[in-house]
Amino acid sequence: MPQSITIGVTDLSFHRVTASLVRHVLVDMGFEVDRVYAPHQENFAQLASGEVDMLSSAWLPSSHGTYKSQVEAKVPLLELGLHYQPYALWGVPDYVPVEQVASVEDLLKPEVRAKMHRDIQGINPGAGITRFSIHMMVAYGLEEVGYRFHTGSEEACFGAFEQAVEHQQWVVVPLWQPQFLHHKHRIRDLDDPKGLLGGVDRAVLLLREDSRARFTPEQLARLDALCFSNAIIADLDYQVRREGQILDTVTRAWLDAHPF
DSSP, rough: OOOOOEEESSSSSSHHHHHHHHHHHOOOOOEEEEEEEHHHHHHHHHHTSSSSSEEEEEEETTTTHHHHHHHOOOOOOOEEEEEEEEEEEEETTEEETTOOOBBBBGGSHHHTTBBBBBEEOOOOOOOOHHHHHHHHHHHHHTTTGGGGEEOOOHHHHHHHHHHHHHOOOOOEEEESOOOTTHSSSOEEOBTTTTTTTTTOOEEEEEGGGGGGSSSSSHHHHHHOOBBHHHHHHHHHHHHHHHOOOHHHHHHHHHHHHHHH
């Protein structure tokens, strides 16, 4: 009878893409795989409680390092693979002239404020980019000159950006790499002179140490060899989110063409 394994998946589209790739590899190893979708903090809490055996994907050390430490206070964890190298960013559409807006500090200029849409639409409260963005609003004095940051759904954030681009409006999007918008749109990162957005993280698979015995050394080595990229995940994410293709079909086709 096949062994079963449960993956906790942070419930955002690019995390679902990566978890789907991992799931195919586990199924190919002979495991029965369940996926449990939850927001950031809940996903890590379920890893700590043992409701899930592994988590895809943790962004370390910046975005999810605090959550990982909370889990490790209860159970040792094993890091596997390098799914991609994510980082948080504030970006603008590339049609916004770089001579006028190259840095977060440029958002304070009166001539920029006159053109820029000053509602900055984010995603859910537990995301690293949200925590960073809230800090940036205060540290750069953006609220004092009329900018507002709002949390919301993924689709609220992405839709606000796409609608602005459709009308060639100036807009700031709090985003990250990888993400499907980068596959279609040219989004220019704004310099963050205060360094509040964190650095480049490692996106990894976290496995509870007490679940390690379910795997052979060869299976663990295969999971540790999984290495994708920001561009790969953004491409697959776009196929699912904007072309309407089926997640597990898209990821299966990619793995068949790029076997590990």
